Structure formats: C-alpha cells, structure tokens
Amino acid sequence: MKTVRRLQRRNTGSKGADLLSRLYGNRGVPDPQELDHGLSGLAPFEALSGIHQATALLEQALIQEQRILVIGDFDADGATSTALALRALRAMGAVAVDYLVPNRFEYGYGLTPEIVAVAVERQPDLIITVDNGIASLEGVVAARNRGIRVLVTDHHLPGSKLPEAEAIVNPNLPDDPFPSKALAGVGVIFYVMVALRARLRQQGWFQHRGIPEPNLGTLLDLVALGTVADVVSLDRNNRILVAQGLRRMRAGQASPGILALLQVAGRNLARTVAADLGFAAGPRLNAAGRMDDMGIGIECLLTDDPVHALALAQALDDLNRERREVEAQMQDQALDSLAPLLERGLTGAGSHGLCLYEPSWHQGVIGIVAARIKDRLHRPVIAFADAGDGLLKGSARSIPGLHVRDALEAIATTHPGLVTKFGGHAMAAGLSLPAVHFESFQQVFDDTVRRWVDPANLEGVICSDGPLSPQELTLETAEILRAGGPWGQGFPEPLFDGEFEVLERRWLKGRHLRLRLRHPEGEEAITGIAFNADPEDWPEDRERMHLAYRLDSNEYRGLCSVQMVVEHVFVGDHFWYGRGC
Structure with missing residues (x-):
C-alpha cells in the first residue's frame, strides 16, 4: 500500500512567488540565492x-x-x-x-x-x-x-x-x-x-x-540533456547547468541534433523544460544504445547539418518505438512471474529484493523494466538478461534506504565467485554473474535486502505539496510552476493532492483516461489526464476521488490550457492507480 505524506504547508491560498517559496522550502531550499541559475554560482x-x-x-x-x-x-x-x-x-x-x-x-x-x-x-x-x-x-x-x-x-x-x-x-x-x-x-x-x-x-x-x-557555454545543451537523462540529483550545481542548457534550447541555440530530437518528439522548442529532456529527448537518444549502437546517437549530437540531424533523430525515434514494444512485453512477463508473490501480498521468501529473469529478455531494456517494477512494487529490483557464454547481465534499481552498489559489493565480498563484476550508484547499478548462480544470487540478494532495509522503507510514500485552492487551479499557476524549475531527481516537480468531483471520463486510444474534474469548493471544471492507465486497474465509476496530480499547461494547436496530470488515485484507504513514487 502507498500512503500520502504532505510536506510543509504555508499560505495555501497564496499565488506566484509565495507558492514557489513554499515549494522550494519543501525541497530544502529556503535561501533564494540557491535559486540563482547564473553561471557564476557554479x-x-x-x-x-x-x-x-x-x-x-x-x-x-x-x-x-x-x-x-x-x-x-x-x-x-x-x-x-x-x-x-x-x-x-x-x-x-x-x-x-x-x-x-x-x-x-x-x-x-x-x-x-x-x-x-x-x-x-x-x-x-x-x-x-x-x-x-x-x-x-x-x-x-x-x-x-x-x-x-x-x-x-x-x-x-x-x-x-x-x-x-x-x-x-x-x-x-x-x-x-x-x-x-x-x-x-x-x-x-x-x-x-x-x-x-x-x-x-x-x-x-x-x-x-x-x-x-x-565559448564552452554553447555546449551546455549537451550537459543539460545528459544530466537529466542520467537521473542524477539536481543539486544547486546541476540545476544551474540544466537551467543554462534549457535556456539555449528555448532560444533555438542548441545543437541541431538536440533540436531535432525535440522536434521528432513533438515538443515546442520555445517551451522546453527538463521533463522534455527526461521523457522525450533522453529516451530517444538512449534507444540507440539499448536497441542498436550508440554511434547513431553520437553522430546526431555531433553533426552541424540540421537536415542530417533530423534524419538521425527520426531513426532514433523509430528505435525508441521498437524499444517501447519490447519493454511492454517484458514488463508483462515480469509481472506474470511475480504473480505468486503478489497473490500473497509480497510476503515470504523472495519478497524483499526481487530478481527477475527470462531467457528471451533484451539486454538493452532490462534497466527500464527493473525501474518500472521497482516503481510499481516499491522493492529493489534486478532484471537479468542472457549475455551469452553462460553469463547473465543484470540491471538493478533501488529504493531509498538501500545503497544497491554497496549491497552488491557486500555480496561479492561475502560470497566470492557469486558475482563476476559490478558497479554503479546508490540507486542504480549493473552486474554480471554466471547463469548457474542465478538462484543462489536471488536468495542472497533477498536476504541482504531483508537485513539492510527498514520495513518502513518498503512502504511506498507519495510526497505531496498539499492541496491547491480553486483559485490556484489556473493556467497562470501552471505556467509559474513550469518556469519555477528545472525540476527533476532530488528536486521533484510539484505534486499536489485533494478531493475532486468527477464530472466526465473518456478513454483515449484505450490507454489514456481524460477526465473533467471540479474542486468541491470551486465552480469551474478542469481537464485531467491519466496517462497509460489500464482500464482494469482504474476504480469503478465514482462521483468523487482523492487524486495526486501535477498541474501543467497543455499546448494544442498553438493554444495553452491548464490540465491536471493525474499520477495517483486513492479510493478510501486503497491505492488504485499510480505512476511510481
């Protein structure tokens, strides 16, 4: 079960600078000087x-x-x-x-x-x-x-x-x-x-x-893209680097390759934000290394010819579509393999540290699958693929409370020969091991997570910035939030929660749910969208729902309107829909 934890709240009826001040305070940035994105602050x-x-x-x-x-x-x-x-x-x-x-x-x-x-x-x-x-x-x-x-x-x-x-x-x-x-x-x-x-x-x-x-400042678009795509923490130094790179992109001064990646993803260059790098440009660039050879991506970033850059970006877009199809199939297989654990409520052996493997899995996609399952179940996950020559390659994704690289080092030290090699960070790592050792490693990893992780850390917590008043559910507020970043890992985009009346719902392409919502204390309806929502997982028709959402502006045919991007839905004490914690 996931629970909502509301962060510090002040002046919930505030707008503009006061709202941003509250949000920055929630993220441990009370000093306005830390929000100066000038290069002198590096x-x-x-x-x-x-x-x-x-x-x-x-x-x-x-x-x-x-x-x-x-x-x-x-x-x-x-x-x-x-x-x-x-x-x-x-x-x-x-x-x-x-x-x-x-x-x-x-x-x-x-x-x-x-x-x-x-x-x-x-x-x-x-x-x-x-x-x-x-x-x-x-x-x-x-x-x-x-x-x-x-x-x-x-x-x-x-x-x-x-x-x-x-x-x-x-x-x-x-x-x-x-x-x-x-x-x-x-x-x-x-x-x-x-x-x-x-x-x-x-x-x-x-x-x-x-x-x-x-002028090395002309290379900050590359720094911004790589920093956001690698999901490193956006501390002050990284926020400066990303903000400066985004500024160049919005001015049309980025490299032709990055401009082309954003173009094939359908993003408006003048309104580019960090999320566009993390969810549009980054995945398309990563698709080269996952599905084929990263040389395609590097050439896209090196060329100064806009026509050639666009052709390479379109090839990367095709690879990314292929990657999404492979990922969806692998994720379904992963959930099927976890069905016995899910039926007993993630208890018992093998329920703390999850190791997943199918012989047909694609090496380039196991990291994404591990991340998706980790988000869904709030457990450290390692997904493995066959690397040939009797070896498996694994990609690990962790949760707060488990430094996964240190865990792998401890396993390698106490069980010599079990792991061939490993490396990485606190939240993500990679490793190799002989295929014959998979079941032994599976047990050792689960035992290690049990010893190292406080059970409370296995309960997903949705950190909310609290409610917004009806007067704040506006396009003006959405634009203030967009401009208040860059948001990202370690400096998360604002997430709000509250009860809403559901006036209308409509499925788009069977994957996305479009909603018409109204704040109980408001008069105006607002559009909501829940991306990649499975109809079978969505709660039955209800007139009122507790939603956790991001407030964003939606651009369509040159016109911008406010919308709520629904990330989580609660009905009573039950968590129905969510896109990770």
Missing part, C-alpha cells in the same frame, strides 16, 4: 582533485598533436559526454580526435581489455574515458601496456582500488573536495574542458595558434 573547477594533472596531460596532447580517442558509455550520459569532449577538443585545436563506444552486446560496459584491443587499431596516444573508467582496472593496464596513456573522467562510485591511469577526475573519489557529488559524466567532462581552456588561455595558446577562444 562550483569552481579547481575543487576537483586530479584536474591539474588532467589538463596538463591534455595540454601536452594538443601541443604534440597527439591522437586522442574518447571512449564513452552507451547511454545518453555517455553519448552527450562523448559529443561534448569532441566538440570542445576540436574547438581548442585538437587535430586528431575521434571516439569509440563499446557495443553493449559485444563488449559490455567500460574500458575493457577487449575494447582496448579495438582501440589499438586507431593508434591513439591518449585515451579519455567519459562516463566510465573508474572500475576499468584491467583495461587501463592493457592500454598502458600498449604505450597508450589514459585519462579517466567518471562519476560512478569507485571501488577499493583505483585504475592506474595518468590522471583521474571524479567528484566521488575519496577525499575529493568538490561540493557537488551528483555531477553526471557529462558534467565531469564539461568541467575538465573548462579547466583546460583556462590553462590554455594562461599559456597564450589561443593567441599563439590564432585560434578563437571557444
């Missing part, structure tokens, strides 16, 4: 340990016209990181810089010895990892044995041993003083490029070479 690059070694390495590579190879990850963070590194290095005078992204289905994640062997064919002098590398102990050794120097830029949590690279930049290194530990991989490489530009400026590089000093 944490300084000097606070990153390893930044001076990294820029010295890069400066030498530029001076000596070395061949530089960027090796990224196959998700949106990795793609934006790769594109940003190439665009910045080329703008600063690199004469030979290229990229290589491991295919998920052939080489797996990170700088492995196998991908180093492929990289050697391009004869690089320097490898730069972006959004990976902190766990690539063997890969770094393999590169150095071939005479290739390595610069690791990453944001994932390090293990007990660091790779023997020439330089490492990662805000999550032990004792690193950088204040924002939530930087995405694209944020880390952006900081490295800003620091490199400062070093080159000090050395007179641009003047001596006759190169115009690049």
Whole structure:
C-alpha cells in the first residue's frame, strides 16, 4: 500500500512567488540565492582533485598533436559526454580526435581489455574515458601496456582500488573536495574542458595558434540533456547547468541534433523544460544504445547539418518505438512471474529484493523494466538478461534506504565467485554473474535486502505539496510552476493532492483516461489526464476521488490550457492507480 505524506504547508491560498517559496522550502531550499541559475554560482573547477594533472596531460596532447580517442558509455550520459569532449577538443585545436563506444552486446560496459584491443587499431596516444573508467582496472593496464596513456573522467562510485591511469577526475573519489557529488559524466567532462581552456588561455595558446577562444557555454545543451537523462540529483550545481542548457534550447541555440530530437518528439522548442529532456529527448537518444549502437546517437549530437540531424533523430525515434514494444512485453512477463508473490501480498521468501529473469529478455531494456517494477512494487529490483557464454547481465534499481552498489559489493565480498563484476550508484547499478548462480544470487540478494532495509522503507510514500485552492487551479499557476524549475531527481516537480468531483471520463486510444474534474469548493471544471492507465486497474465509476496530480499547461494547436496530470488515485484507504513514487 502507498500512503500520502504532505510536506510543509504555508499560505495555501497564496499565488506566484509565495507558492514557489513554499515549494522550494519543501525541497530544502529556503535561501533564494540557491535559486540563482547564473553561471557564476557554479562550483569552481579547481575543487576537483586530479584536474591539474588532467589538463596538463591534455595540454601536452594538443601541443604534440597527439591522437586522442574518447571512449564513452552507451547511454545518453555517455553519448552527450562523448559529443561534448569532441566538440570542445576540436574547438581548442585538437587535430586528431575521434571516439569509440563499446557495443553493449559485444563488449559490455567500460574500458575493457577487449575494447582496448579495438582501440589499438586507431593508434591513439591518449585515451579519455567519459562516463566510465573508474572500475576499468584491467583495461587501463592493457592500454598502458600498449604505450597508450589514459585519462579517466567518471562519476560512478569507485571501488577499493583505483585504475592506474595518468590522471583521474571524479567528484566521488575519496577525499575529493568538490561540493557537488551528483555531477553526471557529462558534467565531469564539461568541467575538465573548462579547466583546460583556462590553462590554455594562461599559456597564450589561443593567441599563439590564432585560434578563437571557444565559448564552452554553447555546449551546455549537451550537459543539460545528459544530466537529466542520467537521473542524477539536481543539486544547486546541476540545476544551474540544466537551467543554462534549457535556456539555449528555448532560444533555438542548441545543437541541431538536440533540436531535432525535440522536434521528432513533438515538443515546442520555445517551451522546453527538463521533463522534455527526461521523457522525450533522453529516451530517444538512449534507444540507440539499448536497441542498436550508440554511434547513431553520437553522430546526431555531433553533426552541424540540421537536415542530417533530423534524419538521425527520426531513426532514433523509430528505435525508441521498437524499444517501447519490447519493454511492454517484458514488463508483462515480469509481472506474470511475480504473480505468486503478489497473490500473497509480497510476503515470504523472495519478497524483499526481487530478481527477475527470462531467457528471451533484451539486454538493452532490462534497466527500464527493473525501474518500472521497482516503481510499481516499491522493492529493489534486478532484471537479468542472457549475455551469452553462460553469463547473465543484470540491471538493478533501488529504493531509498538501500545503497544497491554497496549491497552488491557486500555480496561479492561475502560470497566470492557469486558475482563476476559490478558497479554503479546508490540507486542504480549493473552486474554480471554466471547463469548457474542465478538462484543462489536471488536468495542472497533477498536476504541482504531483508537485513539492510527498514520495513518502513518498503512502504511506498507519495510526497505531496498539499492541496491547491480553486483559485490556484489556473493556467497562470501552471505556467509559474513550469518556469519555477528545472525540476527533476532530488528536486521533484510539484505534486499536489485533494478531493475532486468527477464530472466526465473518456478513454483515449484505450490507454489514456481524460477526465473533467471540479474542486468541491470551486465552480469551474478542469481537464485531467491519466496517462497509460489500464482500464482494469482504474476504480469503478465514482462521483468523487482523492487524486495526486501535477498541474501543467497543455499546448494544442498553438493554444495553452491548464490540465491536471493525474499520477495517483486513492479510493478510501486503497491505492488504485499510480505512476511510481
């Protein structure tokens, strides 16, 4: 069962600045200065340990016209990181810089010895990892044995041993003083490029070479997309980066690839918000790495030709449609496999930490399936797919109260050989294990979750900003909320709740429920929409419902109107419909 917890409430009849003040206070941001999105508010690059070694390495590579190879990850963070590194290095005078992204289905994640062997064919002098590398102990050794120097830029949590690279930049290194530990991989490489530009400026590089000093602010659209798509926490530093990138998109000054991704998703560029990156541009970019090869996505971000960018964006849109179909089938299979647990109310063995596996599952989609089931059941979930050669690859998604990477490390330590490799963050991680160990791992993971997680954390809680008055259910309020972001992970978009009269309901395409609602104390009706609502799960006809909702503006044929996006429905004490917590 999920319950509603209303956050701090003040002046519930307020509008405008007072409403935003209450919402920011609910999110632990009482100081108005923290809402200043000017670039001057960014944490300084000097606070990153390893930044001076990294820029010295890069400066030498530029001076000596070395061949530089960027090796990224196959998700949106990795793609934006790769594109940003190439665009910045080329703008600063690199004469030979290229990229290589491991295919998920052939080489797996990170700088492995196998991908180093492929990289050697391009004869690089320097490898730069972006959004990976902190766990690539063997890969770094393999590169150095071939005479290739390595610069690791990453944001994932390090293990007990660091790779023997020439330089490492990662805000999550032990004792690193950088204040924002939530930087995405694209944020880390952006900081490295800003620091490199400062070093080159000090050395007179641009003047001596006759190169115009690049405005790296033009790359903030890439930073915004990668940051939101990787679902890292939007602390103040990340909010600044995202807000600045969104500002460029709304002005039509983003890269042609990002503009094309938003266009094929049907988004109005002038009204782009963080949610458009998280639910429209990001999934389409991610679809390349999930279903095919991320090279399509990176080329979309690198091209300066709008026509070519649109063609690539349309190809990514097609891949995303395919991904949605595969995901829907896998999610149904996952729920079918959980039917015995659901029938007994998620109690007993195997009910705390959920491990799911079907031999036919697609490696590129298991992370999404794990996230969907986690949202629905509020349990840590690991979904596995067959990786061949007797191995399974798993993608884990966690809940507050369980640091899933630490849990995997504990399992690997106490049960040697059970897990082949692992890595990730507190809320998301990846791992590999022999297929013959699946049932043993399933039990060990469930036992670990039982020991580590307070039972209260297994009860979903919907955090609401409280009710809105009838006078606040307006287009003006919706526009204020849109402009009050960027909202996202760790700084959630406002969610309100209250009782409403149901005047009318109508199913659209059998998937979305359109409602006409009225506040009990109001006179005007308001449109509501519940996306992807299963008619079988929706409560029977009722004249009154307790709804948790977001207030948004809906644009149709150039006209904007207010609408309530219904996220959860309660009837009495029973939770009927919800899109996760």
